[in-house]
Amino acid sequence: MIRAHSFRRVAVLALPALLGGCVVAGDVRPYPPMAPIQPVIAAPAYATPGAIYQAGGGSGLSLFADKRARDVGDLLTIQLIENTTAQTNASTQVGKESSLDISAPSIFGAPVTLNGRDVLSTSASGSRDFDASGRSAQSNRLQGNVTVTVVQRLPNGNLVIEGSKNIRLNQGNELVQVQGIVRPADIGPDNSVLSSRVGDARIVYGGRGAIAQSNAMGWLGRFFHSRLSPY
Numbered sequence: 001m002i003r004a005h006s007f008r009r010v011a012v013l014a015l016p017a018l019l020g021g022c023v024v025a026g027d028v029r030p031y032p033p034m035a036p037i038q039p040v041i042a043a044p045a046y047a048t049p050g051a052i053y054q055a056g057g058g059s060g061l062s063l064f065a066d067k068r069a070r071d072v073g074d075l076l077t078i079q080l081i082e083n084t085t086a087q088t089n090a091s092t093q094v095g096k097e098s099s100l101d102i103s104a105p106s107i108f109g110a111p112v113t114l115n116g117r118d119v120l121s122t123s124a125s126g127s128r129d130f131d132a133s134g135r136s137a138q139s140n141r142l143q144g145n146v147t148v149t150v151v152q153r154l155p156n157g158n159l160v161i162e163g164s165k166n167i168r169l170n171q172g173n174e175l176v177q178v179q180g181i182v183r184p185a186d187i188g189p190d191n192s193v194l195s196s197r198v199g200d201a202r203i204v205y206g207g208r209g210a211i212a213q214s215n216a217m218g219w220l221g222r223f224f225h226s227r228l229s230p231y
Helices: 002-022 210-214 219-224
Strands: 075-102 122-153 159-169 172-182 192-194 199-209
Touching: 075 159, 075 172, 122 172
Parallel strands: 075 192
Antiparallel strands: 075 122, 122 159, 159 172, 172 199
């Protein structure tokens, strides 16, 4: 009896620590570093002997070049302009009614009664109603600039970029992370590209600290809103 009581006591004391350790309030989980992309390489073009311009004759010669990112290690500015709005509505109504009546049978022309009451007649009825409705709306907006680094150049010229920005404020830290693939033609003269032009984009924004924790649900609230709660 003492062991069972001690076990329950330890379980109750350990529950807040377990729930609090699963998800840190206001914490941001950044994406892991992007693995090298294995591109599909086209068949090589064979050089034409004796021609001035030969196909497949090595990398091209750039007579004029600007300051746009084009090689591994170059920097590129991503202009974050993200606006998303989602809304959905659902409504369901179901109804069903049924009834059953069985009249009293007669034997030799007379009904079967007991103390003057029909004992073989019966009736049943039932009805079911279901009415449910749901609505969900979400809107997000993110604006800013993040300078990233080219980590890989694909054979077709596209650039794999990755970078993050950490800002330490008085009441916490802010993290902005961007990963994806950029087409050189989308890079502007100022060496920047819109986030809407980034392929396979992974964008993370969040923070940790006093302000982020004040907007997070406590461990007890998360427990009652999890699958562990039967209500």
